Amino acid sequence: xxxxxxxxxxxxxxxxxxxxxxxxxxxxxxxxxxxxxxxxxxxxxxxxxxxxxxxxxxxxxxxxxxxxxxxxxxxxxxxxxxxxxxxxxxxxxxxxxxxxxxxxxxxxxxxxxxxxxxxxxxxxxxxxxxxxxxxxxxxxxxxxxxxxxxxxxxxxxxxxxxxxxxxxxxxxxxxxxxxxxxxxxxxxxxxxxxxxxxxxxxx
Amino acid sequence: xxxxxxxxxxxxxxxxxxxxxxxxxxxxxxxxxxxxxxxxxxxxxxxxxxxxxxxxxxxxxxxxxxxxxxxxxxxxxxxxxxxxxxxxxxxxxxxxxxxxxxxxxxxxxxxxxxxxxxxxxxxxxxxxxxxxxxxxxxxxxxxxxxxxxxxxxxxxxxxxxxxxxxxxxxxxxxxxxxxxxxxxxxxxxxxxxxxxxxxxxxxxxxxxxxxxxxxxxxxxxxxxxxxxxxxxxxxxxxxxxxxxxxxxxxxxxxxxxxxxxxxxxxxxxxxxxxxxxxxxxxxxxxxxxxxxxxxxxxxxxxxxxxxxxxxxxxxxxxxxx
Numbered sequence: 001x002x003x004x005x006x007x008x009x010x011x012x013x014x015x016x017x018x019x020x021x022x023x024x025x026x027x028x029x030x031x032x033x034x035x036x037x038x039x040x041x042x043x044x045x046x047x048x049x050x051x052x053x054x055x056x057x058x059x060x061x062x063x064x065x066x067x068x069x070x071x072x073x074x075x076x077x078x079x080x081x082x083x084x085x086x087x088x089x090x091x092x093x094x095x096x097x098x099x100x101x102x103x104x105x106x107x108x109x110x111x112x113x114x115x116x117x118x119x120x121x122x123x124x125x126x127x128x129x130x131x132x133x134x135x136x137x138x139x140x141x142x143x144x145x146x147x148x149x150x151x152x153x154x155x156x157x158x159x160x161x162x163x164x165x166x167x168x169x170x171x172x173x174x175x176x177x178x179x180x181x182x183x184x185x186x187x188x189x190x191x192x193x194x195x196x197x198x199x200x201x202x203x
Numbered sequence: 204x205x206x207x208x209x210x211x212x213x214x215x216x217x218x219x220x221x222x223x224x225x226x227x228x229x230x231x232x233x234x235x236x237x238x239x240x241x242x243x244x245x246x247x248x249x250x251x252x253x254x255x256x257x258x259x260x261x262x263x264x265x266x267x268x269x270x271x272x273x274x275x276x277x278x279x280x281x282x283x284x285x286x287x288x289x290x291x292x293x294x295x296x297x298x299x300x301x302x303x304x305x306x307x308x309x310x311x312x313x314x315x316x317x318x319x320x321x322x323x324x325x326x327x328x329x330x331x332x333x334x335x336x337x338x339x340x341x342x343x344x345x346x347x348x349x350x351x352x353x354x355x356x357x358x359x360x361x362x363x364x365x366x367x368x369x370x371x372x373x374x375x376x377x378x379x380x381x382x383x384x385x386x387x388x389x390x391x392x393x394x395x396x397x398x399x400x401x402x403x404x405x406x407x408x409x410x411x412x413x414x415x416x417x418x419x420x421x422x423x424x425x426x427x428x429x430x431x432x433x434x435x436x437x438x439x440x441x442x443x444x445x446x447x448x449x450x451x452x453x454x455x456x457x458x459x460x461x462x463x464x465x466x467x468x469x470x471x472x473x474x475x476x477x478x479x480x481x482x483x484x485x486x487x488x489x490x491x492x493x494x495x496x497x498x499x500x501x502x503x504x505x506x507x508x509x510x511x512x513x514x515x516x517x518x519x520x521x522x523x524x
């Protein structure tokens with residue numbers, strides 16, 4: 001697994017850091033398989049008595065079990081795993097609804113997971129400075145078709161065809177933090193007959 | 204240009220002795236006009252003409268932001284200060300005409316907050332009285348924790364308890380009571396903002412405790428107006444104006460600059476807002492930086508001064524004014 005390879009772009013395009021434990025009353029983690037190693041890296045450095053403050057949510061790759069075992073072995077107060085990002089993010093919302101000021105949120109993995117974790121944290125009243133993100137794994141994007149509002153997961157090509165309205169979309173670097181999605185805008189609106197080559201660019 | 208350049212003529216409509224050390228002053232516009240709108244936490248600057256000396260002191264508005272026919276402030280008497288509070292206590296009577304600035308807010312509620320947690324020490328209660336009226340009307344949860352030396356010195360406690368019931372808790376030093384900050388700040392729901400106004404030590408304890416528990420800095424708000432300290436008189440050269448002025452023992456550098464007719468920006472007059480930041484052209488001596496604005500590096504460099512609260516001791520100080 002490589003570290004983040006995101007290039008500098010417009011201000012709207014999120015950039016990510018490296019997880020580091022900061023003082024806090026409670027530490028919440030959300031990761032997918034690409035980000036699991038980041039969680040293990042920072043949590044295993046913590047003194048034993050701090051594990052009472054650690055809560056981990058995990059979205060494994062189907063069929064994978066080794067990382068579940070490693071994450072469980074960290075000995076967090078709560079550890080749960082879910083087959084989809086949606087379910088894990090919903091559980092994060094449940095946990096954060098009871099959380100207190102001083103809580104820290106750590107997100108690690110693909111951009112879709114990180115972005116949805118950020119949006120959930122904000123919706124639950126977490127200040128953005130209490131949320132840390134580390135990007136790992138695929139650069140596949142979560143894209144909103146701005147025309148029919150369909151969310152398209154794991155987009156790796158430029159342009160991409162909207163599965164709902166069939167428009168060919170230019171995937172912009174313009175990112176919505178509220179929606180946790182990049183904006184996809186029709187690329188051939190003037191001349192729909194124009195043929196544009198679809199290339200895989202977000203690997 | 205500064206807020207206190209456009210003063211509003213008011214008449215003192217009421218003076219109330221709240222307790223032996225605190226008086227409340229109420230002001231109405233001389234024409235009976237509505238006063239400017241403000242939000243909880245705002246302050247006004249009151250101009251005092253005290254036997255040839257012109258003083259301008261900031262005081263938090265405690266009246267409801269929803270009542271514009273009059274403003275109210277509370278002033279704690281400080282007999283060791285420069286004389287502003289003493290003037291208010293001894294000279295200001297109902298019916299007297301005075302001038303005040305329009306309100307400025309450096310301590311506003313963050314309206315994104317899901318809950319407002321207010322911590323007051325002594326006379327630091329005043330901005331919260333206006334803020335509670337605002338939070339109450341907006342329907343946002345709030346709690347006030349109010350520390351005072353004694354029951355008799357806990358100004359307005361009874362009326363606040365009547366108005367806001369369980370939202371208000373009081374702690375009196377002479378009863379051995381104190382706010383358990385660690386517990387209080389460990390039990391606030393996400394999205395809470397904490398506000399503290401009171402003595403320096405109290406502000407520091409709240410900020411330190413919140414920071415160590417992991418509160419984001421953007422959720423911790425404080426206001427600590429400094430009264431300009433008294434000190435030895437000193438000379439200052441104003442480079443642009445080409446004049447030398449003397450700052451009296453009980454006068455601030457800002458007041459001395461204003462008295463010379465030299466234009467200078469200012470707003471809070473208490474070392475907090477940064478408006479009066481002035482470039483130091485030459486300094487042979489020591490600047491007593493008393494503000495909350497400049498950082499350690501800027502202080503050590505001796506290239507900036509906040510004339511509202513800072514003083515000088517040494518051979519020569521030359522300012523870019």
